[in-house]
Amino acid sequence: MFALLVGIDDYARSGLSSLAGCLNDVSAARSWLERQVRPSPVVRTLLDAEATVDAVVEGIETHLGQAGPEDTALFWFSGHGTEFPALPEESAIESTGRSQALVCADGPLLDKRLRVLLDRVATRGTHVAAVLDCCYAGGATRDATGTARFLPPAPSWHTSALARDAEGAPAGPGHVLLAASRLDQRSYEDWFDGRRHGVFTHALLGALGEVGGRELTYRRLLAAVHCRMQGSGERQHPVLLPQQAGGPADRPFLGGAVREPSPYLLRYGAQGWEVDCGTVHGLRDGENGARGTEFTVLPADREAPGAGQEGPGADRAVLRAKSVRAERTLVEPSSWTPDHNRSYPVTLSALALPPVSVLVEASGDPSAARELAEAIGSAGPGGGPSPLLRTAAGPEDASGLRLRVVVHGGQARVLLRDGSAAVAPLPLAGPADARRIASCLVHLASWHHLRDLTNPDPVLGSLVRVEVTPWGGDAPMLPDGSGELLCSYGGGPGDWREPRVAIRIRNRSTSRKLWCVLLNLTDNYASHSVLFPGHFIAPGGVGHALDGEPVHLSLPANRTPRPGAYVRDWLKLIVAEGELNTVPFQFDPWDPNAPADRDPARHADGVFRPTAPDGSRDMGAGTRPVTPGQWATLTLPLRTVVPG
Structure with missing residues (x-):
């Protein structure tokens, strides 16, 4: 090259x-x-x-x-x-x-x-x-x-x-x-x-x-x-x-030729036990970034503790991250002792979520700035700081996703990095309003983390494909030059007809049965799994959203169909070797009239776990217990537009 x-x-x-x-x-x-x-x-x-x-x-x-x-x-x-x-x-x-x-x-x-x-x-x-x-x-x-x-x-x-x-x-x-x-x-x-x-x-x-x-x-x-x-x-x-x-x-x-990625490996190096992935693979860096990140030895390794066992009490071979470097992560085995003379295939089983940087601009209203600082500082569990938010001193101190809160005339505008509005202006006339704004920031941080969630190990991602086709058609739609799937209304003024599509999830593996859930994340900061709530798909099999019924794409009720109007969705597929807890994937739309003290965060400790810590799920009785395994994500941005 x-x-x-x-x-x-x-x-x-x-x-x-x-x-x-x-x-x-x-x-x-x-x-x-x-x-x-x-x-x-x-x-x-x-x-x-x-x-x-x-x-x-x-x-x-x-x-x-x-x-x-x-x-x-x-x-x-x-x-x-x-x-x-x-x-x-x-x-x-x-x-x-x-x-x-x-x-x-x-x-x-x-x-x-x-x-x-x-x-x-x-x-x-x-x-x-x-x-x-x-x-x-x-x-x-x-x-x-x-x-x-x-x-x-x-x-x-x-x-x-x-x-x-x-x-x-x-x-x-x-x-x-x-x-x-x-x-x-x-x-x-x-x-x-x-x-x-x-x-x-x-x-x-x-x-x-x-x-x-x-x-x-x-x-x-x-x-x-x-x-x-x-x-x-x-x-x-x-x-x-x-x-x-x-x-x-x-x-x-x-x-380069398409290659089947190998699982990550645990090995003993000059500085102790390490896993061969790091910031170049998407993990947060340093010791602070390592907190909450965990790896688990794959069940296929029969000599590892917990291999072949099932249930919440299984003694899993867990590794807790100590420090994330560019190409490797230093880890510490939890309640087990690996053999220094061998390596172990591992998967990422818990991921530390980066805090969203918040810039508060309220220089002309010191009391409002103080109320906002107190509300943001107590937006976490038990009234403590939220691990999902970090107040930044200025643009040069911000990292990752950045939100700005601009206070003027008794209102707070929550803005994205480029100055566009994340939500409609919110009133700020006292501590209760400040808590509602902090709740909004936590909600936005949680939603963005879910939308942008990727697993650095993409083994399963190449095995499953999401296909969106016009209803009645056979050829899958392809993203346009901006990476989005574009769906247009038909008809014309006074007779606009919403587009209908079929959504299929295709397991291209010849030997692996895979569990899939398809999320729909909307531009009003909601997320649901109605399309495909979570099922196994057989090797070579196809899962159909809404059990094969057409998926109607339309503007929300508060957006009138007129030329140029549009709505955005993100179809997010999560694929795994076993059932996952889907509760953390469900978000109601952001509601400015919701109770100000409601905590919408799904990851209160700032950690995403594809399997619940206690082994519980929302799948109902009778499902087989969770075991550690590989997982991957795939996101398809979709825009529904009214042409003209």
Whole structure:
């Protein structure tokens, strides 16, 4: 594999506005490649002033040009993008009337020229991929609190000369593009864990780490990235091109063959017992992040304590995390002693949930700020702090999902990272209102944790597929370029007809019976399992949502069908080797009129357990007891729209 990684923060030399996260993007991408790709990739970087137009072109032609048949070439760009009026002769290929370009250290590199350069490499039989984290990237090519990675065209750029090499793209297979935003959108960078990164890069590398990205197709990877970016609001939608079924979008990421992932292993290392997964796989880092994370030896290992036993009293071989590092987790066996001379296959059986960062802006109302601080500080079990919330001092102190509470005129607005409203404004006229706002924050944190939940071990994820087809049709729907399944109303004004679909869960394993539950998470912060409450599906078998009845997709009663109206859902499949407790997956919609002291959190201690600690479930009497086993998740974003 050959990789050319370009990152530009310092545009000041050219008299342009600079960025702060692009070099961090390149560093993180390189670290991921060097950990995950074997044999080791041949990596070349161009940073800041090095990344001139000529240097980037030369890097593609000579460095990526070394790749041959069966090789992979990766071009990664983090920096500014720009757009300008298209030339008259470009009108046939620029439907927006605008041309897009990467902004190199000394000027623009037109997207059409970039396409030609990459496609020429692909003609050799090389798998060519481009990752572009800049504004207008969906045209084949960033803004800050998020900062936009956008520059207006400079007067010194002679756009009439930029059309060179815009024609003559070679015929045959081209490159596959993962872009930070649509061609008419800006892309953003922001603070993540004390460092600036592109929002897209952070989501992409996070998805690659958490869900075993190289086993995913580009299409499935984009869906995972899109879901992770929802905390950034509506304004930035990642894009995959080309989208055609059976094309590059359905190849594994970076062209590698689909592989059956192995379970994680417990082994004895230089610092004691360790499991071979860590932050690169999606676990929280450090000692604080390790609290609550547990692994359990798989029942298939017959020599482990508890193997073959069932029931809540079974002596399971549990390992409690002590410290999470980049590629491994130091663990401590609980009530058993492993053999230092052997390794054990393990599964993740409890996952520490990261707290949501809360920024309170109430400088003009100190009493309201005090009431909110007291309410947030007592929003947990027994009136103590909630492990799901963390008050941040400022944007640079925030990490993960971030919520802002802006107080003005006796109201509190709860906002997402990009400033869009999470819920309608809430009154704030005393301690009771402050407790209701804290309850809202806990509810939002719990819901987002469930929506974004992924198991770093994706063994089962490749065995089960969710298929959504129009009612009466046979061909499954495919996500669009933004990673969503799009369902449209039929008819017209006065006679709008809601779409109907069939939803199937297909077990593609030839030998494993698997338990599945399909959740529907809605954009009013509810979650339910009505579609498929939880059943075993035989090898090669199919489970049908609503027992085979049509699933009606419609706007809520309080949203009038009119052109442009839409509603969002997330279909989340959880698949396991045995029944799970589904109580933690059920959420009522957020209700501002609910009692202010109600605690809606399903994970009061900040830990997600796919099996209940006491072995209990909501499956009813007579079901077989829970045993530890592997589990995985798959999320499909869905948008129902009224066209027009």
